Amino acid sequence: MRRLLLTLALLAAPTFAWAVESSPQQRAVEAVMADSAKGWNAGDVVRFMAAYSEAPETSFVTEEGLVRGKAAMIARYNAKYNLADPAKRGVLSFQSVDFRLLDAAHALYIGQWSLTYPDGKSAKGYTSLVMALEKDGWRIVADHSS
Template sequence: MKKVLILFLFIATYSFAQETNIADDKKAIITLLTAQKDAWNNYDIETFMEGYWKSEELKFYGAGGVIKGWQSTLERYKKSYPTKEHFGKLRFVFNDISKINDGAYSVMGEYHLTRKVGNTNGIFMLILKQINGEWKVIADTSAKVN
């Protein structure tokens, strides 16, 4: 009986620790994405890009196809959003944040851009990975819905 109780306590403690880690991971991911939103709203593309993995392995998939690499993704953003008016005011809605495995999550959500040059809305799916203790977007799929 004592062994069963010890096993039960171990399982309960392990489960609680797992749930706590997941909650902490989700909080850190939301913090990162909120910092990206704030940078975007301050017309600061360089700070916005700090949330992405600075690697040639980064992938961005949008209407123009797959773009590979951090620098190419930065150039795509600069071309698609050439002025402050094109940046506008960004708002995110996070619809799902799910653990893929230890150190990796998917985030599904919506983006809403309010702009003088015309509002735009869309959906996204991000894959984030913990790299050197920091969460980074390693893949971004975004699509306009209006």
């Protein structure tokens, strides 16, 4: 009987979820991603792309292939999306899935992106980003999004 009461007491006891606190580096990268989404949501491609490094080797892998350099990426976004039209661009958000430091100046960020449209439609996918700590903060140096 004691064993039954102890088991019932343990089952009825509150459970606690132990959250893993994110690192300062993760919070800084997430802030960069949140600001990038704000740029998209405002139709501001320059603010959206501020998350990317100015380095010429910065890359973006798309279903069409590899795009190199921030200027080429901006041209692609301008050609593929109508950022001026909120109904066509949707509202972008990111949710962190994984984050790990690769070394003191590089990190891997994996997130889920989500676009919601005024007509109720939505799209989701994943992004794997290699981030580099540059003089102005964390910047994307390699992007593979699907």
